[in-house]
Amino acid sequence: MRRRTGLAMAGVAALAWGEWWNWRWSRTLVGTSGGAAEAVVVLGYRNPQATANFINRWRVRAGIRSITPDSARATRVIFSGGATSSAAAEAQLMAEHATSVLGFDGTVLLEDQSRTTWENITNVIPLLEDVDRIKIVSQPAHALKARAYLRRQRPDLAKRLVRADDYRPGEWLIGKPLLALYGLWTLRCLQADERKAKASL
Incomplete structure (x- = not known):
């Protein structure tokens, strides 16, 4: 009985730990x-198949729900990601899912050449010059990495970064401990101030 209780408590603690990170x-x-013009940048995930995979489908949904309701007409959704195999570019697959499956009829732009997160940011910068707010959508650790890269490449644009709706309590609950472990590993490349800075770009 004690062992079961201990395992249950450990499980709850792991879920809470993943949620917190x-x-x-x-x-x-x-x-x-502030401002009216908004860009939502949705980062792609490797997608060797002919349609958007599970992760890219979720990122598309998170990108669309990140649009500020009263700024929908002034928002551009930028799908970013090149081809990782012989399949179509990640950006194209995500855009097709957004328009054909989810019925999104807003402004869509494609960046279909990048193969890394650094390239994602480098290649979308020309599409961000004239917006007031920038939201980057992915799993939270990956989105943070992308925001840090924008901060390195264009600190002036990084001042326009605001929160996207790619984190919701309880969403991906079972997977969040693994996502947190992977995030801690992949974010090792960031500097201490990039991992901790909040609202002070």
């Missing part, structure tokens, strides 16, 4: 920039 990352390196 993802919550924290979603709120790091973002500010409160």
